[in-house]
Amino acid sequence: MGERLRAVLPSVFSVFLALAVCWVFIALTRDAETATGAYLQMLRGGLGDWAQYFESERLTVLTRPLGEAAIKAALLLLTGLSVTVAFKVGLFNIGAQGQMLVGALAAAVAGAQLQLPAVLHIPVAILAACVTGGLWALIAAGLKLARGVHEVISTIMLNWVAVSLVDNWLSVGPLRAGAGTHLSITGTAEIATSAQLPRLLGEMSRLHLGFPLALAVALAIWVWLSRLRSGFETRAVGLGSEAARAAGIPVVRRTAQAMGLAGALAGMAGAVLVLGTEYRYPGGLGAPYGFDGIAISLIGGNHPLGVALSALFFGALRAGGTRMQLLGVHKSYPELIQGLALLFVAGRLVWLALLRPRKVAPVVPTRQPETSPEVPRA
Amino acid sequence: MISLRHIHKRFGAVTALDDVSLDIGTGEVIALVGENGAGKSTLMNVLYGLYQADSGEVLVKGQPVRLRSPRDAIAQGIGMVHQHFMLVPTLTVAENVVLGREPSRWGRMDMDRACQEVAATCERFGFKLDPRARVDTLSVGSQQKVEIVKALHRGAQVLILDEPTAVLTPQESDDLFRVARGLAAGGRTVVFISHKLREVLSVAERVAVMRRGRLVAEVRAANTRPEELAALMVGESRVPLAEAQTYHPPGGEKLLEAKELRARGEDGRPALQGISLEVHAGEIVGIAGVDGNGQRELAEVLTGLRTLEGGGGNLLGGPLTGLTPAEARRRGVGHVPEDRLWRAVVKAMTVEENVALGRQTQAPFARGLQVDFAGRRERTAALLKAYEVRPPDPEVPLQALSGGNQQKVVVARELDAGPKLLVVVQPTRGLDIGAVAQVQAKLREARDKGAGVLLVSLDLEEVLALADRIYVFFEGRVTGTFTRPEFDEREIGRRMLGTHGEEVAHG
Numbered sequence: 078m079g080e081r082l083r084a085v086l087p088s089v090f091s092v093f094l095a096l097a098v099c100w101v102f103i104a105l106t107r108d109a110e111t112a113t114g115a116y117l118q119m120l121r122g123g124l125g126d127w128a129q130y131f132e133s134e135r136l137t138v139l140t141r142p143l144g145e146a147a148i149k150a151a152l153l154l155l156t157g158l159s160v161t162v163a164f165k166v167g168l169f170n171i172g173a174q175g176q177m178l179v180g181a182l183a184a185a186v187a188g189a190q191l192q193l194p195a196v197l198h199i200p201v202a203i204l205a206a207c208v209t210g211g212l213w214a215l216i217a218a219g220l221k222l223a224r225g226v227h228e229v230i231s232t233i234m235l236n237w238v239a240v241s242l243v244d245n246w247l248s249v250g251p252l253r254a255g256a257g258t259h260l261s262i263t264g265t266a267e268i269a270t271s272a273q274l275p276r277l278l279g280e281m282s283r284l285h286l287g288f289p290l291a292l293a294v295a296l297a298i299w300v301w302l303s304r305l306r307s308g309f310e311t312r313a314v315g316l317g318s319e320a321a322r323a324a325g326i327p328v329v330r331r332t333a334q335a336m337g338l339a340g341a342l343a344g345m346a347g348a349v350l351v352l353g354t355e356y357r358y359p360g361g362l363g364a365p366y367g368f369d370g371i372a373i374s375l376i377g378g379n380h381p382l383g384v385a386l387s388a389l390f391f392g393a394l395r396a397g398g399t400r401m402q403l404l405g406v407h408k409s410y411p412e413l414i415q416g417l418a419l420l421f422v423a424g425r426l427v428w429l430a431l432l433r434p435r436k437v438a439p440v441v442p443t444r445q446p447e448t449s450p451e452v453p454r455a
Numbered sequence: 456m457i458s459l460r461h462i463h464k465r466f467g468a469v470t471a472l473d474d475v476s477l478d479i480g481t482g483e484v485i486a487l488v489g490e491n492g493a494g495k496s497t498l499m500n501v502l503y504g505l506y507q508a509d510s511g512e513v514l515v516k517g518q519p520v521r522l523r524s525p526r527d528a529i530a531q532g533i534g535m536v537h538q539h540f541m542l543v544p545t546l547t548v549a550e551n552v553v554l555g556r557e558p559s560r561w562g563r564m565d566m567d568r569a570c571q572e573v574a575a576t577c578e579r580f581g582f583k584l585d586p587r588a589r590v591d592t593l594s595v596g597s598q599q600k601v602e603i604v605k606a607l608h609r610g611a612q613v614l615i616l617d618e619p620t621a622v623l624t625p626q627e628s629d630d631l632f633r634v635a636r637g638l639a640a641g642g643r644t645v646v647f648i649s650h651k652l653r654e655v656l657s658v659a660e661r662v663a664v665m666r667r668g669r670l671v672a673e674v675r676a677a678n679t680r681p682e683e684l685a686a687l688m689v690g691e692s693r694v695p696l697a698e699a700q701t702y703h704p705p706g707g708e709k710l711l712e713a714k715e716l717r718a719r720g721e722d723g724r725p726a727l728q729g730i731s732l733e734v735h736a737g738e739i740v741g742i743a744g745v746d747g748n749g750q751r752e753l754a755e756v757l758t759g760l761r762t763l764e765g766g767g768g769n770l771l772g773g774p775l776t777g778l779t780p781a782e783a784r785r786r787g788v789g790h791v792p793e794d795r796l797w798r799a800v801v802k803a804m805t806v807e808e809n810v811a812l813g814r815q816t817q818a819p820f821a822r823g824l825q826v827d828f829a830g831r832r833e834r835t836a837a838l839l840k841a842y843e844v845r846p847p848d849p850e851v852p853l854q855a856l857s858g859g860n861q862q863k864v865v866v867a868r869e870l871d872a873g874p875k876l877l878v879v880v881q882p883t884r885g886l887d888i889g890a891v892a893q894v895q896a897k898l899r900e901a902r903d904k905g906a907g908v909l910l911v912s913l914d915l916e917e918v919l920a921l922a923d924r925i926y927v928f929f930e931g932r933v934t935g936t937f938t939r940p941e942f943d944e945r946e947i948g949r950r951m952l953g954t955h956g957e958e959v960a961h962g
Contacts, residue, residue, distance in 0.1 A: 306816055306821050309811070320800055
């Protein structure tokens with residue numbers, strides 16, 4: 078079995094196991110027929126209703142669901158990459174939610190307040206979101222580097238700061254569309270048409286530029302981490318920061334860069350949400366995608382291309398989940414599947430133990446016979 | 456008293472013990488020698504119940520016993536002192552000794568009785584230890600005695616000492632040997648695991664030699680020479696021990712001139728308290744000292760890993776103050792750090808990625824902003840071949856290599872960079888004889904090519920074998936300097952303990 082295959086298999090098994098467990102659960106609470114039916118609906122909702130297409134030849138029965146899946150996948154991919162990039166430098170970014178939130182608001186403000194041609198407006202609005210998200214993440218990085226504050230704690234707390242700041246104050250207060258008037262509108266003002274991400278298939282689907290953008294970003298991150306010097310240095314910091322320091326790698330700079338990039342990616346997810354589908358910052362976004370990013374990243378093996386696959390899969394599942402409701406099955410099952418898959422991936426040591434070849438590979442000694450057991454040093 | 460019969464033990468595909476039979480008598484000091492990986496520790500761990508043999512049996516007083524855990528072994532009167540002590544540093548001697556079997560009254564630990572019991576045990580076996588002293592205030596030698604008292608207190612008739620002198624000064628070692636002989640004279644048995652042949656021959660009556668999981672010889676110490684033992688251990692007829700060495704006068708360019716260096720250790724205490732020293736091109740300068748007397752901090756200062764708080768000097772044409780690791784590397788400082796897995800390598804990365812570490816921005820490891828995969832592969836393959844690393848595969852994760860091969864990768868990487876000054880700390884710790892010889896040869900070779908080498912080692916034998924000049928460190932100060940051939944082991948030992956000029960106190 079190839080090393081690469083062995084790295085991928087636990088994730089694949091975990092996803093299938095999660096699918097099976099949820100099927101059993103629906104079958105137990107309802108019946109097997111409903112469970113299978115619900116899964117088929119989910120498939121149609123996520124990958125298109127091919128049966129109907131061959132019957133009616135209406136292209137939209139394919140493009141609509143696929144477009145929705147792609148939109149969801151783009152958001153999951155960007156937040157997943159955010160977690161992945163932080164992970165590569167050895168930090169656990171639980172703060173993609175907050176970073177996405179402030180990014181979304183920045184994109185909404187830039188989209189609404191600026192007047193620029195579309196070729197400039199879109200990049201500027203996305204950049205604003207990236208910078209805001211990045212700075213938000215750098216607060217956690219700064220606390221970590223200067224004071225040793227654990228990033229899990231600080232990013233979680235910054236999530237709540239972001240929610241309070243954006244959802245509970247800015248978007249319902251000073252930045253509310255109807256602020257100063259008596260209009261009771263929630264959310265910020267609508268962005269200019271020039272800031273809207275163009276739809277790629279016109280009226281046939283909501284699929285917009287955000288999807289290819291997210292894929293391109295994933296590719297760029299992969300190239301950076303695997304082929305560039307700075308990516309190598311970043312990984313070295315993540316896997317052995319003291320060895321990296323001794324090797325003359327600027328550990329502080331690489332850590333700050335990676336965490337800033339992680340925040341920028343989450344911020345970009347916020348921009349894609351606002352500029353692509355919402356067209357304004359809705360009152361009380363909450364941005365659940367931030368936490369999804371953790372699951373997507375881990376199921377994707379913290380590898381940019383794996384994360385892309387994982388995001389595509391769960392994007393389709395999410396998009397299809399709404400169609401489960403046709404059979405009275407709750408649409409949160411895709412999230413349940415995702416959560417279970419994460420749980421099973423977390424138990425991947427068990428998978429690896431089961432997958433270990435029976436014969437010991439010649440290059441990997443199983444154990445050093447002379448090594449005495451780990452004992453605490455006096 | 457104890458017989459090991461036909462013991463077999465495998466770890467996966469590796470046979471650690473292959474049909475080993477050994478009798479251990481009462482009242483003797485027996486030594487178990489062999490290279491790393493020969494199976495000495497595995498055999499003793501079987502006897503101490505830490506490992507279960509796949510087949511074979513252990514007899515105690517003629518009766519077969521099952522040793523499933525150290526608890527069983529202790530019940531059979533077998534005690535073991537590990538290389539790394541298992542003491543709680545913040546507890547007292549008495550508390551450590553009675554730990555797990557504390558005398559209690561009304562459900563509370565009876566400290567007075569514990570102290571009395573421990574004091575009685577100490578007296579019975581002739582140890583001078585204060586039961587109420589906190590363990591972290593004791594010297595390493597005394598901590599080892601606490602471990603021995605702990606085993607004896609639990610009724611050990613057989614005491615296994617795993618590499619007991621690795622952390623001791625010569626004086627402390629002598630003291631330990633006296634203790635071992637005293638215990639044997641009193642009817643106990645001491646099993647000594649070691650690979651230091653001279654000391655083995657001086658303390659043990661009988662020596663059992665292991666090689667690749669087999670017991671290959673049992674000899675009487677009285678009529679055996681170290682060379683013969685070494686030959687038995689490695690299985691070749693002739694082995695160069697510490698090879699004869701000529702003095703290289705410091706004629707070369709002055710690479711390092713450090714003056715009055717001051718720095719704090721990891722715990723915030725002053726570790727360097729005014730160290731001045733020089734290293735010239737073409738010499739190996741050894742730093743001798745007991746662990747924790749500032750050697751580690753000196754190496755860190757010279758490689759830019761620790762901030763200097765006072766003093767200064769010149770290192771390869773630049774100031775020592777404000778040195779960073781990157782700047783040190785730029786000036787030509789190579790570094791083989793003490794803690795390999797923490798500081799020298801990234802174990803989850805591949806061998807070739809580790810070879811690139813430190814030079815990741817230079818040819819042949821990078822081309823512009825990109826990683827040069829082909830150049831890196833080629834250079835790594837060449838180094839692995841030259842240093843006889845097994846397996847010679849650049850793509851395996853570094854952690855798949857044995858410790859000795861990992862260290863060869865580190866030495867290969869640092870020497871390949873062509874350092875002007877090489878700072879090496881404990882370069883051969885934990886390596887087997889073959890790897891030790893190779894690493895030491897490479898250090899000599901670097902010196903002969905004109906590099907300056909600063910060697911920090913806790914193994915005085917190694918410093919004596921390699922160094923052209925020696926600085927002795929004690930509590931962050933230089934307490935002696937020696938130049939080959941005027942190396943006086945006894946005098947160096949006294950200065951390592953800071954007791955030069957006064958009577959050496961044994962205790």
